[in-house]
Amino acid sequence: MSNLPGSDVGLLARLLQFAVRGYQLFLSPYIGWSCRYQPTCSAYMMEALARHGAIKGGWMGFKRIMRCHPWGGHGYDPVPGCGCEQNKAPSEDHNPRITALSSCK
Amino acid sequence: MNEQRNLWIAIAASVVILVGFQFFFAPEPDPQVQEAQVREQLDVNGTNTPQAASNAPSVPGGQQQLAAPVVNRDDALAKSPRIKIETPRVEGSIRLVGGMIDDIQLQDYRETEEPNSPLIHVLNPTGSDNAYFAEFGWVAADKTVGVPNSDTRWTASSNELTPATPVTLSWDNGNGLTFKREISIDENFMFSIKQSVKNDGGSDVTLYPYGLISRKGEPKTAGFYILHEGPLGVIDGTLTEMKYQDLVEDGDVEKKTTGGWLGFTDKYWLVALAPSSDEELTTRFSHHVADNADKFQTDYLGAARTVAVGAEAASETRLFAGAKEVSVLDQYANEFGITNFDLAIDFGWFYFLTKPFFLFLQWLNHLVGNFGVSILIFTVLVKAVMFPLANKSYKSMSAMKKLQPQITKMREQFKDDRQRQQQEMMALYKREKINPASGCLPIVVQIPVFFALYKVLFVNIEMRHAPFFGWIQDLSAPDPTSLFNLFGLIPFDPPQMLMIGVWPLIMGITMFLQQKLNPAPADPTQAKIMMFLPLIFTFMLASFPAGLVIYWAWNNTLSIMQQRYIMYKMGV
Numbered sequence: 246m247s248n249l250p251g252s253d254v255g256l257l258a259r260l261l262q263f264a265v266r267g268y269q270l271f272l273s274p275y276i277g278w279s280c281r282y283q284p285t286c287s288a289y290m291m292e293a294l295a296r297h298g299a300i301k302g303g304w305m306g307f308k309r310i311m312r313c314h315p316w317g318g319h320g321y322d323p324v325p326g327c328g329c330e331q332n333k334a335p336s337e338d339h340n341p342r343i344t345a346l347s348s349c350k
Numbered sequence: 351m352n353e354q355r356n357l358w359i360a361i362a363a364s365v366v367i368l369v370g371f372q373f374f375f376a377p378e379p380d381p382q383v384q385e386a387q388v389r390e391q392l393d394v395n396g397t398n399t400p401q402a403a404s405n406a407p408s409v410p411g412g413q414q415q416l417a418a419p420v421v422n423r424d425d426a427l428a429k430s431p432r433i434k435i436e437t438p439r440v441e442g443s444i445r446l447v448g449g450m451i452d453d454i455q456l457q458d459y460r461e462t463e464e465p466n467s468p469l470i471h472v473l474n475p476t477g478s479d480n481a482y483f484a485e486f487g488w489v490a491a492d493k494t495v496g497v498p499n500s501d502t503r504w505t506a507s508s509n510e511l512t513p514a515t516p517v518t519l520s521w522d523n524g525n526g527l528t529f530k531r532e533i534s535i536d537e538n539f540m541f542s543i544k545q546s547v548k549n550d551g552g553s554d555v556t557l558y559p560y561g562l563i564s565r566k567g568e569p570k571t572a573g574f575y576i577l578h579e580g581p582l583g584v585i586d587g588t589l590t591e592m593k594y595q596d597l598v599e600d601g602d603v604e605k606k607t608t609g610g611w612l613g614f615t616d617k618y619w620l621v622a623l624a625p626s627s628d629e630e631l632t633t634r635f636s637h638h639v640a641d642n643a644d645k646f647q648t649d650y651l652g653a654a655r656t657v658a659v660g661a662e663a664a665s666e667t668r669l670f671a672g673a674k675e676v677s678v679l680d681q682y683a684n685e686f687g688i689t690n691f692d693l694a695i696d697f698g699w700f701y702f703l704t705k706p707f708f709l710f711l712q713w714l715n716h717l718v719g720n721f722g723v724s725i726l727i728f729t730v731l732v733k734a735v736m737f738p739l740a741n742k743s744y745k746s747m748s749a750m751k752k753l754q755p756q757i758t759k760m761r762e763q764f765k766d767d768r769q770r771q772q773q774e775m776m777a778l779y780k781r782e783k784i785n786p787a788s789g790c791l792p793i794v795v796q797i798p799v800f801f802a803l804y805k806v807l808f809v810n811i812e813m814r815h816a817p818f819f820g821w822i823q824d825l826s827a828p829d830p831t832s833l834f835n836l837f838g839l840i841p842f843d844p845p846q847m848l849m850i851g852v853w854p855l856i857m858g859i860t861m862f863l864q865q866k867l868n869p870a871p872a873d874p875t876q877a878k879i880m881m882f883l884p885l886i887f888t889f890m891l892a893s894f895p896a897g898l899v900i901y902w903a904w905n906n907t908l909s910i911m912q913q914r915y916i917m918y919k920m921g922v
Contacts, residue, residue, distance in 0.1 A: 317789060
């Protein structure tokens with residue numbers, strides 16, 4: 246899984262990312278996708294984990310899933326914050342590896 | 351170059367998943383080898399007798415004093431005079447020496463789906479190589495007081511136990527104590543044991559009632575991660591499950607409880623003690639090695655009874671030995687106040703979904719008379735509930751598929767700017783008036799539903815030996831056919847790995863077809879893995895119960911139909 250972003254994220258965040266990636270690759274194609282947003286919930290979660298760590302990022306991802314329902318919003322909804330306030334993850338917006346994350350399913 | 355790397359990653363990931371799958375779901379490595387190693391260790395340390403020197407009263411380790419050579423079941427049965435047990439559903443006997451219940455055969459269940467295969471034995475006589483029995487008695491605070499033990503020759507009031515005629519065993523210790531044990535059985539799988547002791551001797555005695563279940567050798571378990579087999583109980587209202595190997599490695603587990611039950615469970619069979627629900631008990635799960643074999647024991651010790659001269663004391667308990675039929679377990683839980691008795695069936699985390707699903711499937715089965723058909727109907731109903739949500743997503747997906755060339759072009763154009771890509775995508779949706787899909791939350795909510803259904807199909811005894819049509823004679827077993835001997839046309843017995851039956855193949859094909867209806871994923875790794883997924887799933891599911899595979903194939907088929915119809919209407 247070389248395209249997991251952020252080699253400097255915490256272990257818990259990494260584990261969560263691994264789980265989300267597993268979902269994207271093995272579960273999502275089977276149960277079908279139906280995300281209302283761009284980036285999709287799973288891509289959003291991956292990015293949030295990479296930029297904000299397990300707790301904050303995980304919570305952001307969870308909140309995103311919670312608003313992704315038939316009566317919720319839709320459209321372009323990127324992960325907020327650049328992550329610069331966390332000194333260990335600088336300028337990841339320009340990390341080329343992140344571009345591999347744009348998948349939806 | 352980059353693409354090739356991704357392909358390798360995809361293949362590596364598949365291997366990781368397959369290996370991980372083996373680790374979690376496939377049968378565990380031969381327990382006998384591990385057992386032998388453990389046994390050697392314990393032999394070096396000396397015998398591991400459970401009631402090691404201690405002044406506290408403790409339940410005897412069942413039967414270890416009888417170090418007789420191991421014999422087969424019938425010979426073991428012939429060793430002691432016995433009382434016959436005869437009910438509509440159970441046949442067996444009680445051993446008069448020791449008064450153990452150690453011979454139970456279920457009249458309704460056979461080992462295989464062949465009509466002449468042997469009936470299931472839930473309990474096996476002491477002295478046989480897979481001895482499995484229940485024993486009751488008293489532990490005296492003063493160890494010089496004579497109490498009945500495994501060698502006690504009891505006198506029986508009659509020589510047959512039926513639901514209508516209980517049997518009373520009695521024994522006089524020669525020093526003024528008369529022990530009695532009234533055993534009765536109902537129409538299903540429950541024994542009731544009333545122990546009493548009358549003191550006609552010269553001094554007061556203090557006695558603790560006990561009950562134990564002893565099991566020799568580590569039973570062969572299906573070894574599935576999602577299904578518990580082994581010692582278990584509801585102790586203080588909480589389900590406690592442990593593995594045989596945990597007892598071997600970590601030692602005994604002792605807990606206090608009031609009410610509840612404890613015993614051993616197999617996938618479909620249960621032997622459990624359920625003492626009176628108001629008695630405070632000390633329960634124990636233990637392992638020791640005797641006669642070169644592992645012995646596992648679950649037992650309880652009740653509160654002390656001080657029996658004054660001329661007085662009597664009593665203790666009541668129940669013993670379940672039979673099949674884990676939900677209705678029967680539920681009935682006992684209500685009738686006798688046995689806390690959470692239905693948790694003997696491994697309904698899992700999603701109990702609140704799993705159990706209703708189970709009851710509904712059972713009800714359907716009564717209606718249509720075939721469990722496989724019930725699964726098909728149930729799947730249709732689940733689909734119907736999800737219909738509006740799924741429809742919304744399929745519409746959105748079909749529209750996307752129509753736009754696939756434009757999307758691909760746009761992705762190429764903004765290859766290096768993901769943010770722009772996403773914004774353009776949304777702009778495209780708006781331009782083409784694509785309605786947003788139903789969202790991820792409904793999908794996430796569905797996952798427990800799938801899992802619960804899966805679990806129901808996996809654990810319930812009603813699926814056992816339940817036929818579907820054609821070659822599926824047992825929905826709980828893997829499809830017996832194999833592609834690699836052309837479904838029986840050529841005389842070749844393929845190895846386990848290659849037992850790819852007809853239904854797993856159908857499942858794989860439906861999965862492939864369903865994928866074709868969806869727009870291709872943007873992520874190249876994902877796109878590659880998706881190509882392999884139907885293949886991986888076909889192999890993986892080939893070793894699963896046929897009922898599950900049929901459910902899965904049928905579920906795919908329904909999805910395809912729904913999606914095809916929508917695509918047709920939208921002119922995709």
